[in-house]
Amino acid sequence: MRVYELQNAGGIDGLKLLERPMPRPGPDEVLLRITAATLNYRDLLTIKGGYGSRQKLPLIPLSDAAGVVEAVGAGVTRFKTGDRVINAFFPNWLSGEPSEQKFVGAAGGQVDGVLSEYRVFPQHALVEAPAHLSDPAAAALACAGLTAWSAVVKFGGLHPGDTVLTQGTGGVSLFALQFAKLVGARVISTSSNDHKIAKLRQLGADATINYMTTPNWGSQVRALTGGRGVDLVVEVGGAGTANESIRATRVGGTIAMIGVLAQPAGDLRLPIVVMQQLRLQGVTVGSLEDFQMMINAIALHRQQPVIDKVFPFEQAPEAFAYMAAGKHFGKVAIAFGD
Ligand SMILES: NC(=O)c1ccc[n+]([C@@H]2O[C@H](COP(=O)([O-])OP(=O)(O)OC[C@H]3O[C@@H](n4cnc5c(N)ncnc54)[C@H](OP(=O)(O)O)[C@@H]3O)[C@@H](O)[C@H]2O)c1
Numbered sequence: 001m002r003v004y005e006l007q008n009a010g011g012i013d014g015l016k017l018l019e020r021p022m023p024r025p026g027p028d029e030v031l032l033r034i035t036a037a038t039l040n041y042r043d044l045l046t047i048k049g050g051y052g053s054r055q056k057l058p059l060i061p062l063s064d065a066a067g068v069v070e071a072v073g074a075g076v077t078r079f080k081t082g083d084r085v086i087n088a089f090f091p092n093w094l095s096g097e098p099s100e101q102k103f104v105g106a107a108g109g110q111v112d113g114v115l116s117e118y119r120v121f122p123q124h125a126l127v128e129a130p131a132h133l134s135d136p137a138a139a140a141l142a143c144a145g146l147t148a149w150s151a152v153v154k155f156g157g158l159h160p161g162d163t164v165l166t167q168g169t170g171g172v173s174l175f176a177l178q179f180a181k182l183v184g185a186r187v188i189s190t191s192s193n194d195h196k197i198a199k200l201r202q203l204g205a206d207a208t209i210n211y212m213t214t215p216n217w218g219s220q221v222r223a224l225t226g227g228r229g230v231d232l233v234v235e236v237g238g239a240g241t242a243n244e245s246i247r248a249t250r251v252g253g254t255i256a257m258i259g260v261l262a263q264p265a266g267d268l269r270l271p272i273v274v275m276q277q278l279r280l281q282g283v284t285v286g287s288l289e290d291f292q293m294m295i296n297a298i299a300l301h302r303q304q305p306v307i308d309k310v311f312p313f314e315q316a317p318e319a320f321a322y323m324a325a326g327k328h329f330g331k332v333a334i335a336f337g338d
Pocket of ligand 1: 041042143144167172173190192193196240241257258261262283285323327328330
């Protein structure tokens with residue numbers, strides 16, 4: 001079978017296409033013929049060695065796949081040959097609170113990932129793919145989808161009529177916009193690009209701000225909420241955007257801390273966090289139980305993840321380069337072909 005191996009952490013040039021022996025499923029394992037995979041910002045960090053000592057080399061990158069069951073090992077009861085499935089980001093986080101142990105085993109980081117024509121998974125780490133989704137769309141759910149679900153639905157504490165702020169137009173943020181609309185919230189979205197802002201509106205954003213032309217967008221968000229501030233910020237910028245997010249959040253509101261896209265810009269306004277009783281909630285993808293809940297909702301509402309572009313397997317390095325260029329709106333995917 002063909003795989004891409006990251007042989008050194010030198011960026012896209014470190015990726016090599018080569019042959020590896022076909023894996024065989026052991027007891028309670030499923031062999032998947034992978035049909036599609038999607039990229040996350042994490043994968044751009046990974047190919048540059050951004051995961052430090054926790055990252056193995058050589059490494060097959062990418063965490064999120066859709067595929068068809070090719071063979072099952074002894075004792076597999078949940079799946080049969082031909083089933084269409086997707087894999088969970090954390091195979092060992094079944095439910096409940098996270099723990100160090102439950103974080104072990106994420107594909108494309110500590111262990112080999114899914115940029116591989118076949119891969120073996122434990123049966124418990126797979127779930128049925130929503131029937132209405134294409135393979136690339138189903139492959140978008142595991143990391144970006146579940147992270148947004150955790151931020152908006154699990155930790156958001158939202159009610160219909162509440163207001164959510166999303167930042168930028170990457171994978172996590174567009175899922176967050178869609179889930180916020182699903183729970184009946186008003187959504188204010190930012191982007192650096194007016195063309196993408198027009199697309200945000202089409203996707204349902206109620207108000208939009210260009211964060212490049214309005215660098216103090218926190219005040220603008222407050223103005224858009226009559227001075228009150230939003231109930232929830234889906235924070236993907238991190239240290240570089242947190243001060244504007246703090247400014248944008250209502251007294252007692254929540255900032256879901258997810259990403260690290262923006263460089264630090266001065267001291268954090270922590271006194272405001274204290275005085276306005278804001279809740280800073282770290283989010284790390286989610287459990288299999290949450291994954292299944294999200295999938296049920298997506299299937300019920302026939303929600304469509306936003307897929308910007310699909311590259312063939314042979315052009316996987318071009319997919320990384322495309323995402324690194326930051327032109328994408330939503331998810332970048334790779335389709336494996338027959
Ligand atoms: N904690 C977790 O479990 C978890 C899970 C998934 C992702 N993440 C993190 O979440 C972040 C987003 O991941 P992703 O995969 O969705 O990335 P992505 O698809 O590559 O999204 C990148 C987009 O973010 C926007 N952006 C960049 N800098 C920004 C800034 N300073 N302010 C506002 N928006 C900015 C840009 O949108 P425009 O072009 O529209 O400006 C850019 O296109 C990353 O830091 C990633 O590591 C964390």
